[in-house]
Structures are given as C-alpha cells and as structure tokens.
Amino acid sequence: MQKELKQDENISIDDLIPETASRYTQEDIKKVSNSYKNRDKNVNNRTLCVNLAKNIGKKVIIKGSVHKINSLGGIEFFALRDRSGMTQIVFEGSVVTQKICCEAIIEVEGLITKEERSPYDNIEIKGQSLKILGSAASDLPIAINGNYNNINLPTLLDYRGLSVRIPKVSKVFKIQSEILRLYGEYLRKNDFSEIKTSKIISTGTEGGANIFELKYFDRVAYLAQSPQFYKQTMVGSGFERVFEVGPVFRAEMSNTVRHLSEYTSMDLEMGFIKDEQDIIDMQENLLKYMFTEIKKLYGDEIKEEFGVDIVIPEVFPRIHFLEALDIAYKKGVKDMDGDISPEGEKAVCDYADKELGSPFVYIVGYPIKKRPMYTMPDERLPGYTRSFDLLYKGLEITTGGQRINDYETLRKNIIAFGGNPNSFKTYLDIFKYGMPPHGGLGMGLERVTMKMLGFNNVREASLFPRDIGRITP
RNA sequence: GACCAUAUAGCGCAGUUGGUUAGCGCGUCGGCCUGUCAAGCCGAAGGUCGCGGGUUCGAGCCCCGUUAUGGUCGCCA
Structure with missing residues (x-):
C-alpha cells in the first residue's frame, strides 16, 4: 500500500531547478566540459578484497558495504563486503566518530596487515580514516549477514532488493x-x-x-x-x-x-x-x-x-x-x-x-x-x-x-x-x-x-x- | 483450476483440555568492554495474534466466512 506523502514531501520537479539554471555563462559550461578531459583517473583507485593478499604492507583505499560490526569499546571490527569478497577492518582509537549501521557504504583508507586473528584469510586492514559514501538506516527488515535459512522464501522474495545482497x-x-x-x-x-x-x-x-x-x-x-x-x-x-x-x-x-x-x-x-x-x-x-x-x-x-x-x-x-x-x-x-x-x-x-x-x-x-x-x-x-x-x-x-x-x-x-x-x-x-x-x-x-x-x-x-x-x- | 496446510514483534518460531499482564532466539535502541569472528555482560523498546463475523462469563486457541502464503495434482521448461 502506498503511504500518503507528508506536506513537506509535496515538491515538484521545478523546485529542483534553481533560477540561475538559465543564466550559466560559457565559462561555467567550459569549466565542466574541460573536466571531462583533464580528470584525475587515479582519484577512484580502489583495492578490492580479493586483491588484498598481494598488497600486504601497503596503504590502500577500499570501498564497500558494512557487512557486520563488532564493537568492543576501544576497538571496532567491521566486516566489509565488495563485489569480490569480504575483509575485516579494525579501527582503534577514535577513527569512527559517526554512527554507522550495517549496509552503509563506506570508504576506508588503511594499512593491509597480516593478522592471524582475522577471520578473512588472516588479513585485515588497520583503518586510518573512514568516509560514508551512502548511509544506511538501522531497521533492516532482513539480516544480510545472518543465517540465510532463518528467512522464508516469500520473505526473501518480498525484500528481493535487499536479499540479493546476502x-x-x-x-x-x-x-x-x-x-x-x-x-x-x-x-x-x-x-x-x-x-x-x-x-x-x-x-x-x-x-x-x-x-x-x-x-x-x-x-x-x-x-x-x-x-x-x-x-x-x-x-x-x-x-x-x-x-x-x-x-x-x-x-x-x-x-x-x-x-x-x-x-x-x-x-x-x-x-x-x-x-x-x-x-x-x-x-x-x-x-x-x-x-x-x-x-x-x-x-x-x-x-x-x-x-x-x-x-x-x-x-x-x-x-x-x-x-x-x-x-x-x-x-x-x-x-x-x-x-x-x-x-x-x-x-x-x-x-x-x-x-x-x-x-x-x-x-x-x-x-x-x-x-x-x-x-x-x-x-x-x-x-x-x-x-x-x-x-x-x-x-x-x-x-x-x-x-x-x-x-x-x-x-x-x-x-x-x-x-x-x-x-x-x-x-x-x-x-x-x-x-x-x-x-x-x-x-x-x-x-x-x-x-x-x-x-x-x-x-x-x-x-x-x-x-x-x-x-x- | 481442484485438494491439503499455514497465518502470533523487523526476521525465525513457541503458546498445554478455552482462563490473569501473549512468550523465546536473532535483530534494533541505550550502557560497559582493545581481538571480535554465532562476541560477551547489563538494561529497554517493539504485538489490533491476517481480516470479518459467531459460540462463550471469558477466544491466539473452538465454529463460519474471507484474504494472503506454502505445498500437492493437472500442465509444463
């Protein structure tokens, strides 16, 4: 069933377009089109979970979904999921300052470390900084990181957009x-x-x-x-x-x-x-x-x-x-x-x-x-x-x-x-x-x-x- | 389309022959915690028991109807 829109959600497409939109100068436009040619292709360099093992000791940027969080007070363990697999990120001290929920999309800069205690290939990332690329609400209707068998098929299908993340x-x-x-x-x-x-x-x-x-x-x-x-x-x-x-x-x-x-x-x-x-x-x-x-x-x-x-x-x-x-x-x-x-x-x-x-x-x-x-x-x-x-x-x-x-x-x-x-x-x-x-x-x-x-x-x-x-x- | 079963918290379930305030696990929220990996400990919120009617002093439980879901069959890849 569709919910009624709230009063402040009653906006139209015209509200999205500022009045200045009709007054952009050649210079404004040129600035954007020049950026197509001169863009820094290394800005988005990103290491996938599957490639961590061959880069041990390096400082990398990884991006993905927060699969699971284990917070032990002064130390926090994040399981991070990307298209290639999973890894663990460890945050010590006060790197994580915001509230982060499971399934949030994050970008982390950190050091790839050999670590016997990590459940993922004995490799983990010492997180040095963290950025949220896409926030997630806490009220996930189905567990992405839990036991698949604890969800009935009709429920999996009702929430297909989320269950495909499992x-x-x-x-x-x-x-x-x-x-x-x-x-x-x-x-x-x-x-x-x-x-x-x-x-x-x-x-x-x-x-x-x-x-x-x-x-x-x-x-x-x-x-x-x-x-x-x-x-x-x-x-x-x-x-x-x-x-x-x-x-x-x-x-x-x-x-x-x-x-x-x-x-x-x-x-x-x-x-x-x-x-x-x-x-x-x-x-x-x-x-x-x-x-x-x-x-x-x-x-x-x-x-x-x-x-x-x-x-x-x-x-x-x-x-x-x-x-x-x-x-x-x-x-x-x-x-x-x-x-x-x-x-x-x-x-x-x-x-x-x-x-x-x-x-x-x-x-x-x-x-x-x-x-x-x-x-x-x-x-x-x-x-x-x-x-x-x-x-x-x-x-x-x-x-x-x-x-x-x-x-x-x-x-x-x-x-x-x-x-x-x-x-x-x-x-x-x-x-x-x-x-x-x-x-x-x-x-x-x-x-x-x-x-x-x-x-x-x-x-x-x-x-x-x-x-x-x-x-x- | 026919037959059978099921419907209880976000998810997965229990709920005795009908009897006080409907429970459990996970998750969520708050607190503690520097090696978690099913983390742990303390606390909290969260329910029109699918919906409508009926029987009864009293219904999550019994009866009728209805809707949804699952399964079997016919049929099919």
Missing part, C-alpha cells in the same frame, strides 16, 4: 550469469549465431490457453510463449544454426515449485541434421562443457554452500518413451494411461541415477498427441515422434526434437491439430520455399540453475520471479 543469494546469480555465458560461448564456438526475436506476437505458437494477452494500440497482441517460429525462420534464412536467450511467458494456472509465469528460455535450432539424435548430441556436449566449466569455477563453493556435487556423466542415457513407461511401471508407478506422469519421470530419473550413474536422462519419442504440430513423426514407430525431453534430477529442463520440414506434411498437421493454415501463412511460407531438415530445443535457465544447486523451488533461482500470485518486486 552473499549466498548473490552467489546463485553469479553462477547463473556464468551458465548464460558458457551457453553462448559453446554455441558460438560451434558456428551458432545469437538472435533476438520479438516477444510481442499476434498469434500463439503452441496454441492453448496459457498465453498472456495485452493491449497493443488498438489491437490485441500476445506475449510469446516461445521463439519457436522465429528460430526456424532463421535456420531457413541461411544462418543454419541459431540460438536465443530470452524471456518467455506462460499464463499457466500452475502454482508449483517449478513453474514461473515468465522465465528465461535458452533456445537453439540447427539445420542439416540427420535426426533428433544430432540435436541431443549437440546438447549433451554443450551441457558437459557448461557443467565442467561451472564445476571448475564454483565446484568447491557449491559443495560448501549448497551441499551438492556437480556430477557430469560420461554419457547421458537416452531412453525411448515406451521404455521409460516400462521402467516406471516396473517401479510401481500406476495410473499413467499411456503417458508418463511426473511420478513416472521421477522413477525414470531414479533408474538413470542408480543404474546408469547419471543425473541426466533423455526420454525420446513422445507420442504425437503430446507434442506440438510441428514435431517430426518417427516413421519407424508410427504414432510417436522424433522429440525428446531432458530430465535432470527428476525435473524436465528441456524439450526438443526434430521438426517437420516438408511444407505439405506441416500444412496437413496444422489442420489435424485443429488449426487453420491461413493463419500460419508466414510460417508455412518458409517451408514452401525450401527448408533444411532441422530441429532444436528450449532449456529453462531457472530450472537448470535450481537443480544444479539443489534447490527445491525454482523461485530461488529467479532474481525477480513472476508467478500466479507475484508481480512485485
């Missing part, structure tokens, strides 16, 4: 940032081009009711559920291999630990494949690369902070849908009615984990009815398709497959799925005028992050999650 929380998103980097890095190395396509569309791609409607001038438009058609268009364009990382929107009435109304889809699409196995090969190698690099960079921290090992199997098992069903039945999962239930998926994952030593498992060959109209049928097992899901630790993190690339087949499929070919004209045209055999996949960034770090709620892996009940912050 080192363990920000670590999640540092890792997620690396996941994104590695995804693009590997695909570029393999001749993929990155594309960005519009998220405002005129018709749904996958059909169904789970699409957000929005006002678009005097018309109705929708938020894209997937870049599917655009990816395929660009395969046909001659790019052959494209990838996109971007938001997709699902208006599903699904209030679960694994659903978001808006999530980041890591998509790829590639031409001149033999079949869906080429797509799986590409993704398997991609994931091995990504996970190996993450493990190199963060493996120890992930183990320590989140208590999980990153396991990268030699081969990712590939099981046919009907085999998977069988495995699930044998594990005692009932009531699947020819389709694999989430419980059945868990059983298959369990099997892959225990029998095949892999937290990943591909289920290939879903029934036609379970897949979108553009999915390539498998001529060897009519009724089934050349599509797949990738399950990771019991959760679906990817859907993909080979697509139909023949115009007539696709046209008939659109009709068979209850659509009107006329409303898919732009899409169909790319097939009418030559389209290579191709396929691709979409991978949910937050789900990958969630499972990699062993969370049981996908919201923990989303900076500003959107779900049925949440559109703020």
Whole structure:
C-alpha cells in the first residue's frame, strides 16, 4: 500500500531547478566540459578484497558495504563486503566518530596487515580514516549477514532488493550469469549465431490457453510463449544454426515449485541434421562443457554452500518413451494411461541415477498427441515422434526434437491439430520455399540453475520471479 | 483450476483440555568492554495474534466466512 506523502514531501520537479539554471555563462559550461578531459583517473583507485593478499604492507583505499560490526569499546571490527569478497577492518582509537549501521557504504583508507586473528584469510586492514559514501538506516527488515535459512522464501522474495545482497543469494546469480555465458560461448564456438526475436506476437505458437494477452494500440497482441517460429525462420534464412536467450511467458494456472509465469528460455535450432539424435548430441556436449566449466569455477563453493556435487556423466542415457513407461511401471508407478506422469519421470530419473550413474536422462519419442504440430513423426514407430525431453534430477529442463520440414506434411498437421493454415501463412511460407531438415530445443535457465544447486523451488533461482500470485518486486 | 496446510514483534518460531499482564532466539535502541569472528555482560523498546463475523462469563486457541502464503495434482521448461 502506498503511504500518503507528508506536506513537506509535496515538491515538484521545478523546485529542483534553481533560477540561475538559465543564466550559466560559457565559462561555467567550459569549466565542466574541460573536466571531462583533464580528470584525475587515479582519484577512484580502489583495492578490492580479493586483491588484498598481494598488497600486504601497503596503504590502500577500499570501498564497500558494512557487512557486520563488532564493537568492543576501544576497538571496532567491521566486516566489509565488495563485489569480490569480504575483509575485516579494525579501527582503534577514535577513527569512527559517526554512527554507522550495517549496509552503509563506506570508504576506508588503511594499512593491509597480516593478522592471524582475522577471520578473512588472516588479513585485515588497520583503518586510518573512514568516509560514508551512502548511509544506511538501522531497521533492516532482513539480516544480510545472518543465517540465510532463518528467512522464508516469500520473505526473501518480498525484500528481493535487499536479499540479493546476502552473499549466498548473490552467489546463485553469479553462477547463473556464468551458465548464460558458457551457453553462448559453446554455441558460438560451434558456428551458432545469437538472435533476438520479438516477444510481442499476434498469434500463439503452441496454441492453448496459457498465453498472456495485452493491449497493443488498438489491437490485441500476445506475449510469446516461445521463439519457436522465429528460430526456424532463421535456420531457413541461411544462418543454419541459431540460438536465443530470452524471456518467455506462460499464463499457466500452475502454482508449483517449478513453474514461473515468465522465465528465461535458452533456445537453439540447427539445420542439416540427420535426426533428433544430432540435436541431443549437440546438447549433451554443450551441457558437459557448461557443467565442467561451472564445476571448475564454483565446484568447491557449491559443495560448501549448497551441499551438492556437480556430477557430469560420461554419457547421458537416452531412453525411448515406451521404455521409460516400462521402467516406471516396473517401479510401481500406476495410473499413467499411456503417458508418463511426473511420478513416472521421477522413477525414470531414479533408474538413470542408480543404474546408469547419471543425473541426466533423455526420454525420446513422445507420442504425437503430446507434442506440438510441428514435431517430426518417427516413421519407424508410427504414432510417436522424433522429440525428446531432458530430465535432470527428476525435473524436465528441456524439450526438443526434430521438426517437420516438408511444407505439405506441416500444412496437413496444422489442420489435424485443429488449426487453420491461413493463419500460419508466414510460417508455412518458409517451408514452401525450401527448408533444411532441422530441429532444436528450449532449456529453462531457472530450472537448470535450481537443480544444479539443489534447490527445491525454482523461485530461488529467479532474481525477480513472476508467478500466479507475484508481480512485485 | 481442484485438494491439503499455514497465518502470533523487523526476521525465525513457541503458546498445554478455552482462563490473569501473549512468550523465546536473532535483530534494533541505550550502557560497559582493545581481538571480535554465532562476541560477551547489563538494561529497554517493539504485538489490533491476517481480516470479518459467531459460540462463550471469558477466544491466539473452538465454529463460519474471507484474504494472503506454502505445498500437492493437472500442465509444463
């Protein structure tokens, strides 16, 4: 709820502009513009926490947030946090004269000292002067320096702007940032081009009711559920291999630990494949690369902070849908009615984990009815398709497959799925005028992050999650 | 959308078969303290028990409604 403004807060933008603003002389202006060229670049020199060890004995300036204060009367210990890590500053005597609260932004000049009693790498800074760059109030609603587990997820999300300061929380998103980097890095190395396509569309791609409607001038438009058609268009364009990382929107009435109304889809699409196995090969190698690099960079921290090992199997098992069903039945999962239930998926994952030593498992060959109209049928097992899901630790993190690339087949499929070919004209045209055999996949960034770090709620892996009940912050 | 659970201080929680002034830990505020690292010791503030109604001499507790949150399912990445 918005609070009423107090009387003295009732100011306008005009109050911010002094009358002199219209009378600045050429000289006044010149003074400012000259300062652009002649500025002292060393004024802002600053040593980061991570670089303290190699500068022991030097006098430095460090800047960051006050993480924690321990005041013992004549001596005060500050834990200081910057983007690289933490350190301890010791103030003796009367250096600290102002009231300073946790999360205040400070600048400290001091001497880097080897000190066995310091909890941070046996290094600390003897503070000689202190400046407040940004003050902080004392009534922090959540503890940034306390035990992460003492705050419930909805509270963390309500105060997201502050909870992202908690080192363990920000670590999640540092890792997620690396996941994104590695995804693009590997695909570029393999001749993929990155594309960005519009998220405002005129018709749904996958059909169904789970699409957000929005006002678009005097018309109705929708938020894209997937870049599917655009990816395929660009395969046909001659790019052959494209990838996109971007938001997709699902208006599903699904209030679960694994659903978001808006999530980041890591998509790829590639031409001149033999079949869906080429797509799986590409993704398997991609994931091995990504996970190996993450493990190199963060493996120890992930183990320590989140208590999980990153396991990268030699081969990712590939099981046919009907085999998977069988495995699930044998594990005692009932009531699947020819389709694999989430419980059945868990059983298959369990099997892959225990029998095949892999937290990943591909289920290939879903029934036609379970897949979108553009999915390539498998001529060897009519009724089934050349599509797949990738399950990771019991959760679906990817859907993909080979697509139909023949115009007539696709046209008939659109009709068979209850659509009107006329409303898919732009899409169909790319097939009418030559389209290579191709396929691709979409991978949910937050789900990958969630499972990699062993969370049981996908919201923990989303900076500003959107779900049925949440559109703020 | 269906079902189940929960709602008590800034945060995390306890609160007995319904019974005086609703507690605990952390945090916050004040005081003491020169090696803290879950600092310690002394003191203090902080609550319309989600909201609305009902039962009762009496409700944080029981009943009805409502809202929010969490979880499960369908569905999905």
